[in-house]
Amino acid sequence: MNLFEHIGRYFVMLKAVFSRPEKGKVFRKMFFSEVDSIVINSIPLVAFLSIFMGGVISLQTAANMGSPLLPEYTIGYITRSSTILEFSPTIISLILAGKIGSNIASEVGTMRVTEQIDALEIMGVNSIGYLMFPKILATTLFLPFVVVISMALCLFGGWIAGIQSGLYSTETYMIGIKAFWYEDQFYLYYALCKTMIFGFLITSIPGYFGYYTKGGSLEVGRSSTSAVVASSVAILVANYILTQLILV
Amino acid sequence: MIEVKNISKSFGDTQILFNVDATFTEGQVNLIIGASGSGKSVLTKCIVGLHEVDEGGAVLYDGRDFTAMDRKERIEIRKEIGMLFQGSALFDSLTVEENVIFPLKMFTDMSVEEMRERANFCLNRVDIINKNELLPAECSGGMQKRIAIARAIAMNPKYLFCDEPNSGLDPKTSILIDNLIKEITYEYNMTTVVITHDMNSVMEIGDHVIFINQGRKWWEGDNKGIIRTDNNEVVEFVYASSFMKNLREKLISG
């Protein structure tokens, strides 16, 4: 199959995802269990990464500020801007594309090759909707919360790095963090919308690869790899398009 | 009663099934037999609609034309179908009890107690007792098959399909599963279709046997007929080993 056939089938699948919701009670239960297993479970990893990421951004900025004309609060300001605009939404989504994406693709793929999906269909369950809707919705709605946590921890990491290295003071860092907030807060909303789109991509694309797996466990592994690659590419492309559309 | 009319099936350019006709009546075990790769699973998946059949074929469930139905109408028929898959296909994130409850939860308005009662009834029926909280991975192959049967009969189906119910099981457990399928079929007057390539099953439960060879219906009869037939391909299948061939010689010479 070529790229266009994949994309066509992906959209046909999306139609089934949203066409016929399963029984409300069953859906609610699955939704919350997905919030737990996809979103809540990712928080420790995200927290760890964010603190270090924030530290590195601040240190890098501080190290590169050769000009005495730049005020020291620039460090805090740049840390905040780049965290909100790119690092938290995009990098965290990319990392979760690996974690969540491979997980979903192998789970759904295994269900396919062990005929569990056929079993659902035979019972009369809309298997695409049943398997994917809770995952997609849970991630699309709750990934922004994870990213907000990540943003906060990035800024925290930048602060810690300042104390640890002695390159800048807490006061100037804080001034930088707060600088021009009124003008810049739009970026936060933009970042969170962007995150929702990424959340949609990192669940629906792996779901697609898992669902259409053919063969055995070898192919499940392959689907899982393709899913991670494809959703990472999709994030980067979507990021470029969104930046172009909204910010430029 | 399930009527299969002139079913053909191709995947791309390769045709797998060729104009298969068959009738499966209720209250008896209907077998689809044939060598590995002959198209038995594809035929079954066509009958239950997991594959779309090629133009010109039809499947009728008690006169209702399944092939012509849309997705919504098919779901009504599917609620009357139970299916046992080759690898059991139990949901591996759910416990034994949750697996059996699953179709009830999706399609009935039973209360939790009623569902558990029904699940336990079905599990008892297949002799799975006090295993409700186990996960499928913690059960043996024979147990998984029986749990899958319990799940398949949970909704009281009119039609039961079993794809190689005893593949991967030892002969004794196989016969147990076969007999369970047979008893359940008679008990609930179901239309049961069992796919197998196991001659033990054919002899044990073959009320009505269809032999598929290279995607065509090659022979039809019952387990008494099959040991006497002189259809070459069927003989090759039934008397595969030299031991069995010798046995056949003796049988014929009296």
Ligand SMILES: Nc1ncnc2c1ncn2[C@@H]1O[C@H](COP(=O)(O)OP(=O)(O)O)[C@@H](O)[C@H]1O
């Ligand atoms: N989805 C499919 N796409 C293409 N070919 C298939 C598909 N499913 C089965 N086949 C082919 O159909 C033939 C019959 O397969 P199957 O019905 O599974 O055999 P069996 O009689 O052992 O159950 C095999 O040659 C198999 O490769």
Ligand SMILES: [Mg+2]
């Ligand atoms: Mg088969």
